[in-house]
Amino acid sequence: MNESRELLDLTVPELLARYPFxxxxxxxxxxxxxxxxxVTLRQRLDSLDExxxxxxxxxxxxxxxxxxxxxxxxxxxxxxxxSLVESVTILPGTDKNGRSETFGRLDIRRGEIVCIVGPTGxxxxxxxxxxxxxxxxxxxxxxxxxxxDETPETKWRFSAADKLVAQLSQNxxxxxxxxxxEFLELHAESRLVADLEAVIERIITEANRLAGEKFTPDxxxxxxxxxxxxxxxxxxxxxxxxxxxxxxxxxxNAGIDRKQALALLLAEExxxxxxxxxxxxxxxxxxxxxxxxxxxxxxIETTAEERTILAELxxxxxxxxxxxxxxxxxxxxxxxxxxxxxxxxxxxxPTDSRSSANCG
Numbered sequence: 001m002n003e004s005r006e007l008l009d010l011t012v013p014e015l016l017a018r019y020p021f022x023x024x025x026x027x028x029x030x031x032x033x034x035x036x037x038x039v040t041l042r043q044r045l046d047s048l049d050e051x052x053x054x055x056x057x058x059x060x061x062x063x064x065x066x067x068x069x070x071x072x073x074x075x076x077x078x079x080x081x082x083s084l085v086e087s088v089t090i091l092p093g094t095d096k097n098g099r100s101e102t103f104g105r106l107d108i109r110r111g112e113i114v115c116i117v118g119p120t121g122x123x124x125x126x127x128x129x130x131x132x133x134x135x136x137x138x139x140x141x142x143x144x145x146x147x148x149d150e151t152p153e154t155k156w157r158f159s160a161a162d163k164l165v166a167q168l169s170q171n172x173x174x175x176x177x178x179x180x181x182e183f184l185e186l187h188a189e190s191r192l193v194a195d196l197e198a199v200i201e202r203i204i205t206e207a208n209r210l211a212g213e214k215f216t217p218d219x220x221x222x223x224x225x226x227x228x229x230x231x232x233x234x235x236x237x238x239x240x241x242x243x244x245x246x247x248x249x250x251x252x253n254a255g256i257d258r259k260q261a262l263a264l265l266l267a268e269e270x271x272x273x274x275x276x277x278x279x280x281x282x283x284x285x286x287x288x289x290x291x292x293x294x295x296x297x298x299x300i301e302t303t304a305e306e307r308t309i310l311a312e313l314x315x316x317x318x319x320x321x322x323x324x325x326x327x328x329x330x331x332x333x334x335x336x337x338x339x340x341x342x343x344x345x346x347x348x349x350p351t352d353s354r355s356s357a358n359c360g
Contacts, residue, residue, distance in 0.1 A: 115281065184203055238268045287300060
């Protein structure tokens, strides 16, 4: 209660600086007039006579109660009071045949990339569903999910505002007739972002770093290419979404800078789960979960040797991407030049810098 009463000793500008969402609440009581900006809320209320109080249906004690409750509810909705998700733990269940999964437990921590690999239909989506639903042995797999090593609060299961997983799929289509700026404004305003312009500018800048072809704030979202759309949504999710876990579903053909996309998500301290068939992406993870017959078959730590192989694969990928870019720009490839590019990618020669330059 003492903390609540301290609200009365703040001026309206100070209240709004601390709680931007209070604007409509204070306006409804006609407490935002410019003449009262320099006085505390307590002083403002004391200056009102009984007639004005009655005219506004204003009771100071009730006002304080309502304002305190409104702040609590809005902070809960916006996630300001939620405990930080440091880790998500998967406890074993069974595969499609009812056989027990053989791992003991799998702890995934903030700032970690875990890849999910396995044949189509093997159960990758089921694993995601268990995490998103915060399964408590009540899904077909019988798995159990812990948050911060504890049985989770029900809000992670039932609250739309506390959604545990944000999913980025390979198919993203906008249907709204909005510009990129207008789209981001809607999202930022729904989160009651204080410095809206700075946040929007940062999202667009990061998205353009990921996209193969840049776009402007005035570009209609319906005109964005597939790669641009995914770049925009990755930047938006990294910067604006409160979901602590990001699932990326097969971005190997997304037309974006995959390495920078992952770096951006990790910079925002997300847990990244990435379902992929791409060996480059699979080796970018700290670990990979191998799914077989609906169950977790094994969990593999990425080895130092695999990191070396990843560097080689990235170089090959860069060369092949260069060939794709040249084709898109209308270049004509010759068999000799194309072969030298692929050879340079698979067997780089320190004495032949010419072929490397021609490919890049």
